[in-house]
Amino acid sequence: METLTEKSASAKKSSDPNPPTQKRRNRVWDSMKQQKYLYLMSLPFVAWVFVFNYLPLWGWTMAFQNYKPARSFGDQQWVGFKHFAELFSDDRFYLVLRNTLAMSLMGLVIGFIVPIFFAILLNEMKGMFFKRAVQTVSYLPHFVSWVVVAGIITKMLSTDGGIINDLLVNLNIIDQPIQFMAKGNLFWYIVTASDMWKETGWNAIIYLAAITGIDQELYEASRVDGANRWRQMWHITLPGIRTTISVLFIMSIGHLISIGFEKQFLLQNSLVLDYSEVLDLYALNYGLNMGRFSYGTAIGIFNSVVSIILLFTANGLFKKFTKESIM
């Protein structure tokens, strides 16, 4: 602002050469004193992060104990891998694992590809007003909770007055309304489609911003060369947002870690449990609700391991196809 000249003076100050070692301790103390506000502003929150994010990791020890809530840590009985052995010999577990993998991979693919298509198509819209309207409306579902979305989805798919069944019946595609929510083998698709409905517009924001940044002259040049709209999309728009696609892919992989269970919890019912139960729900039902903390923790640990494996798999695939690495 007003002190442009002083800027160079302070720049000189901050570019001090490294101090000789014997004076180092003093300097550390000095700089701590000098930066006391920075320490005050960050250390309480570092402590906070430690408590709420790192302490639960300590809780992983529970998986190797017969954890009893009333006892202190020293008095817990250690049982090694007993709970894991029990977990791996439970048939239900493999079903749950299958569901977890299926739904996270379906979610990754759909949640990644559909927004790209949507952004490209939306960008090709000519009418500004209509384009804006579609864009604004497409974000909308992102802002409502999964509770609301689950209610809406259930309503839309219901047999009495649900629009999907009404449409299918009126178009003579089916004779009888389908009880979508009662069919286990449809559950994965319902979850994935709900996710798509909720997040496509939102996930497309970044792509749209990236497309805006592409040099318009490229399009004009290609038109002169006789490229039609499809070719323009393929040869200019898509390569133009390649870096953004990479970034978004990283982000969606990041979300894989929190595979989540909200949708499954809210959309499930007793008829589809064999398809709807994911690892976290399994931990909730068998661990927390039955008070089997150790067993539930073992499930949780396994869940984390699965997430890490998915992360590395996705990263590996990504590396293979783009010759870039994200980690």
Place this chain on the structure above:
Amino acid sequence: MANKAFNATRGDKLFDIFNILAMTLVLIVTLYPFLNVLAISLNNSTDTVRGGIYLWPRDFTLQNYKTIFQYDGLLQGLQVSILRTIVGTVLGLISSSMIAFTLSRPDFKLRKFVSTALALTMYFSGGLIPVYILMRDLNLIGTFWVYVLPGMISAFNVFIIRSFIDGLPYALQESAKLDGANDFKIYYKIILPLCKPVLATIALFLAVGQWNAWFDTYLYNGSKAHLTTLQYELMKVLQSTQQGSGAGRNANDMAQQMTQISPESIKMAITIVVTVPILIVYPFLQKYFVGGMTLGAVKA
């Protein structure tokens, strides 16, 4: 676009038609469910059972809304939801921006350590049960604070704010320092006012997250009537029938709490009440969050 300067080919015209149809479909598919819910919520609940309500109520009434607002749980839930949204947003903004500020200081000695400690939290979590045990040991279960404390600092938010601060000229801070301002003053008087756009984005994220949360209520405070939130009340009501297919009782113990079965129109009225606040706020904040999301991407 400049397309007018050239003769659009037949393929291009075909594409435009296809595109307009596709986008119209997106518009309808996104909007219809909301309008349908609204129509049902405004329809007489006994008439609703006959089905066939699409965009307009057949037997218009406000009775459903009157009924749900007479239900204590709803007003109670509304209060808790509003309170947690405000407190959670304010606390989240203060904490995230403070850390982001210290992380943006190239001279800060703990910078690397803090940012690594934060970044790691994006890639692991303790899991449901250890977190539950921690909340119990901290005596947070059955309190209001379990809603706002655990989610107060998210690494993602911190990094978005930080990348915004990084984009501000560092000379501003240096000159303020030469004028005798301490670091806290710099944060408060210079950085915060300049960060308004990014703070608005983060505020929106935090507020929407708080408003939409229901699982923490289910997990920690489901039995405390004075602490249940609006989303939780909606969840209870929506789950009370588990679709009209005559499905059996839900196997897990959740079902026991949800014995009361509400008519469709009542359910939809509560859905509208829960949704409307978000719908009112979000168009105004749209320019901010579009900017904010883009910013986050540039950083990553």
